[in-house]
């Protein structure tokens with residue numbers, strides 16, 4: 001009892017409410033890029049160290065630059081957006097890299113796109129009395145409706161976490177409704193147990209969600225299926241809005257002016273980029289990476305594309321006779337537009353996978369572990385832990401896990417039942433594996449090359465190279481899923 005009491009006193013002192021003078025933030029002792037941990041490689045895996053992390057990170061930076069060029073032409077909705085010139089630029093860029101690596105039959109398979117959701121411009125400004133607050137972080141959820149030519153001017157209300165208790169007896173008709181979420185990794189309709197729908201059903205005229213991830217980031221949500229203009233806000237703007245509404249309580253409510261011009265742009269095209277590395281047999285390994293991404297998309301999917309190109313370069317240097325299987329590299333259109341042209345086409349052409357020993361999806365392969373603290377996010381000098389999927393025989397599971405552990409690839413304890421992301425439509429056509437990171441900055445403008453650890457990018461790429469090499473000693477049928485396997 002006595003011990004507990006002393007512990008309690010110490011803890012109370014540590015959480016003393018006495019205000020302290022603000023202290024200047026501590027600074028890093030080393031630039032993050034120089035302090036990332038390197039995984040030691042054992043002698044039998046030395047060959048894979050020709051896969052260089054800094055070189056691959058250069059590919060991430062080049063893709064981020066394609067996004068910024070598109071943004072700097074005046075596009076408020078930006079990234080390597082499917083159907084735009086940034087899509088074509090990154091396809092041409094990828095083909096040049098594939099040709100330089102020595103792949104054969106490098107070509108672009110074009111697809112016509114249905115009309116694409118392209119918000120042309122938007123603005124959100126709140127006001128309370130004399131005070132105005134520009135909510136610059138406001139980012140429309142994908143496929144959100146616009147406002148038409150007339151801006152909306154709506155009374156702002158705060159519904160906290162939009163739980164059933166928060167929404168009980170609320171009349172939200174004609175209101176701009178702000179809510180908050182600690183559902184950090186949800187960027188879609190499901191956030192906070194279907195909050196968008198609950199709010200809309202109460203009559204809201206505009207909806208704003210703030211994920212409680214410290215910072216001032218713009219965040220792109222997937223479609224949330226609301227029928228009113230819907231936006232994500234940064235933590236900074238979300239809390240400022242909460243305070244504005246709170247300060248006005250009992251008096252005149254703050255108002256929000258919302259303007260958004262949305263066009264559905266017809267006649268655009270996207271593509272799958274193909275490249276082949278012929279092997280000693282007509283059995284194949286297929287390596288995919290989706291080319292699209294929001295904002296700079298350094299991890300989604302700059303790293304995945306870099307990993308795929310790193311594999312192409314590595315295997316192109318090995319004599320054809322020593323490569324058991326032909327390797328097909330696919331830069332796919334992606335899925336952020338919702339229609340996923342490459343994936344849809346591949347799902348309709350199962351014959352492509354008739355002799356496929358392994359499908360490897362390179363998607364969000366390396367990001368810095370971000371640690372959420374009190375009102376801040378701290379970057380670490382190690383890679384974030386990846387979600388992983390392996391669909392095949394016990395032998396394939398073994399080879400895969402050996403590959404990851406040889407290069408210190410951190411994974412969650414339990415693999416995923418199915419692979420989230422680009423190969424969702426095709427993974428059951430052959431044995432398949434993937435690693436994927438969807439961290440705190442995923443789908444935001446904070447997802448920059450600055451959070452991509454070159455050593456981790458090398459580790460994942462080396463692990464995939466080892467897995468491709470190691471399955472070379474295994475018959476195709478011995479890699480396949482058992483009946484009823486995932």
Ligand SMILES: [Zn+2]
Nearest residue numbers: 300301363421
């Ligand atoms: Zn992705």
